[in-house]
Amino acid sequence: MPKADYKDRQFENIQEKTDITQLARAVEEAFDECGDPRDPGRCIYPAWYLILILIMATMVGEGTAKDIAAWAHCNEDLLKEISKGKWGAPSYTALWYFLVRLTVGTLKELISQWMNKLPEGVRSKIYAIDGKEVRAA
Numbered sequence: 768m769p770k771a772d773y774k775d776r777q778f779e780n781i782q783e784k785t786d787i788t789q790l791a792r793a794v795e796e797a798f799d800e801c802g803d804p805r806d807p808g809r810c811i812y813p814a815w816y817l818i819l820i821l822i823m824a825t826m827v828g829e830g831t832a833k834d835i836a837a838w839a840h841c842n843e844d845l846l847k848e849i850s851k852g853k854w855g856a857p858s859y860t861a862l863w864y865f866l867v868r869l870t871v872g873t874l875k876e877l878i879s880q881w882m883n884k885l886p887e888g889v890r891s892k893i894y895a896i897d898g899k900e901v902r903a904a
Contacts, residue, residue: 791849794819797881804868812857816850817865832863
């Protein structure tokens with residue numbers, strides 16, 4: 768049976784509908800100091816960057832780690848632009864490794880704190896991010 772398509776076409780071309788630079792800056796400021804559960808010596812991508820990818824991919828309707836990794840790969844030029852050439856698309860394994868070490872409760876709390884700092888007009892446009900969807904991969 769084919770998989771249902773729950774993608775939100777409103778954000779399909781996220782860079783046209785959202786100020787990506789402002790979003791990236793806000794996410795970096797909010798999550799730069801968050802506790803990173805990974806081994807610091809083995810990390811290529813900072814936690815805030817991976818969380819930004821999770822948020823952006825979720826906004827366009829991706830719901831599994833595999834789909835988020837595929838979205839990142841398809842939008843590698845955008846990700847390189849955001850990171851000023853430092854990073855591109857993380858692999859599925861890099862995303863999965865980060866997600867399995869970050870508890871759903873921690874991710875929910877971090878995102879809730881970030882969203883509470885957003886202006887109401889922006890906050891009302893952000894979708895709920897459900898950790899169970901990400902784990903379904």
